[in-house]
Amino acid sequence: MANIVVMGAQWGDEGKGKIVDLLTTDVAAIVRFQGGNNAGHTLVVNGKQTILHLIPSGILHQGKKCMIGNGVVLDPFVFCQEMDKLAASGIDVSPERLLISKKTQLIMPYHCAIDSARENFKSGSDKIGTTGRGIGPCYEDKVARIGIRAADLADETLLRHKIEKALVEKNALLTGLYGQEPMSAQKIFDDLLPVARRLALYLGDVSSAIQEAAGQGVLFEGAQGTHLDIDHGTYPFVTSSNTVAGNASAGSGCSPRMFDRIVAIVKAYTTRVGAGPFPTELADGPGAYMQEKGAEFGATTGRKRRCGWLDMVVLRESQRLNGPTEIALTKLDVLGGLDELKLCTAYRYRGEEVAYPPQEENGMAHVEPVYESMPGWTEDITGCRTYGELPQATRDYIARIEEILAIPVSIVSVGPDRDQTILR
Known part of the structure; x- marks a missing residue:
């Protein structure tokens, strides 16, 4: 059985949830290795939609072990809400199936308060477009070595002490800079206590669990996309963690030598939520068509996704950062009905044609896309189940992507449902 890393190759929202759900059939365990509940993975099985934010997408497959790695920032309240919703649908979310690393950092209410206050304090182009879920402030505490870890849920005395200690600084920031009311350590602790006692049953050693399951196949699930990576994305319009495939090792607690396959999830066009440069963005026309037909609204915030032509420069950068062995091409059906398709194959930047994004901060805001055109197709491909059933123009589009990136497209999604x- 292969050990597989699944990562987004664009700005997130590529359809990773569906692909993880599909690949779960061939593995024994699934590990989420970074991010928090600022990401939403949408799955459709037999017409029924399920949206997950923290629990790995493989949870819909009974008998599969699902784990939260140390690289995740976990909101304990959201996690419990997600478990309750799944349980109400008949999904087993017992401690035998779900495991949280004791090293996982916890998002606390003061992280969310600071996240929202900080964004509201900014104006105009300074706004990042954060979801306000407390992701960034939680990662800040992790790096500052003052964070609360999942293991602390099992020690109520330590948990209360850490909350009180954290609020000395957090309340000074909230009241002194942002003009907010101070937060009560007692209230936070009281609200958290029943959740802490519940989640204490789910804590464990994820590294050991991965080691035990490796021979039967482990799937490593990331959130967001490569170009939201804190180091390699379109900084500062990025998330607060490393989204690239290499972080699957550090964020879950295993050796990178375990990985047999790295699957890059590529949407057949490009989308982006929130602020930041987007060279191939289309304000109307085909962009509006993609947005409506593709139902391009964020699973977490409901915000409209900006849409544009497929950007091969972005994907070329993703290729060298992640080293994918194959591509899963998603939402190809959305392009049906467009007479002409365009691929951005290069950028013009500072008088030169470049094959990779500029490395300067916000450099992508100053590029001009270089396009090549291809014929579109009018046929509805949502019923196709073999490659040969696809129209010739559709196959030509796939072949051109493979040619430019020199990576095979092994999975083609022609609709939201699993089949x-x-x-x-």
């Missing part, structure tokens, strides 16, 4: 998939 609307072509395996090559």
Whole structure:
């Protein structure tokens, strides 16, 4: 059984949830290795939609072990809400199936308060477009070595002490800079206590669990996309963790030598939520068509996703950062009905044609896309189940992507449902 890393190759929202759900069939365990509940993975099985934010997408497969790695920032309240919702649908979310690393950092209410206050304090172009879920402030505490870890949920005395200690600084910031009311350590502790006692049953050693399951196949699930990576993305319009495939090792607690396959999830066009440069963005016309037909609204915030042509420069950068062995091409059906398709194959930047994004901060805001055109198709491909059933123009589009990136497209998604998939 192969050990597989699944990562987004664009700005997130590529359809990772569906692909993880699909690949879960061939593995024994699934590990989420970074991010928090600022990401939403949407799955459709037999017409029923499920949206997950923290629990790995493989949870819909009974008998599979699902784990939260140390690289995740976990909101304990959201996690419990997600478990309750799944349980109400008949999904087993017992401690035998779900495991939280004792090293996982916890998002606390003061992280969310600071996140929102900080964004509201900014104006105009200074706004990042954060979801306000406390992700950044939680990662800040982790790096500052003052964070609360999941293991602390099992020690109530330590938990209370850490909350009180953290609020000395947090309240000074909230009241002194942002003009907010101070937060009560007692209230936070009282609200958290029943959740802490519940989640204490789910704590464990994820590294050991991965080691035990490796021979039967482990799937490593990331959130967001490569170009939201804190180091390699379109900084400062990025998330607060490393989203690249290399972090699957550090964020879950295993050796990178474990990985057999790295699957890059690529949406057949490009989307982005929130602020930041987007060279191939289309304000109307085909962009509006993609947004409406693709139902491009964020699973977490409901915000409209900006849409544009497929950016091969972005994907070329993702290729060298992640080293994918294959591509899962998603939402290809959305392009049906467009007479002409365009691929951005290079940028013009400072008088030169470049094959990779500029490395300067916000450099992508100053590029001009270089396009090549291809014929579109009018046929509805949502019923296709073999590669040969696809129209010739659709196959030509896939072949051109493979040619430019020199990576095979092994999975083609032609609709949201699990069975609307072509395996090559």
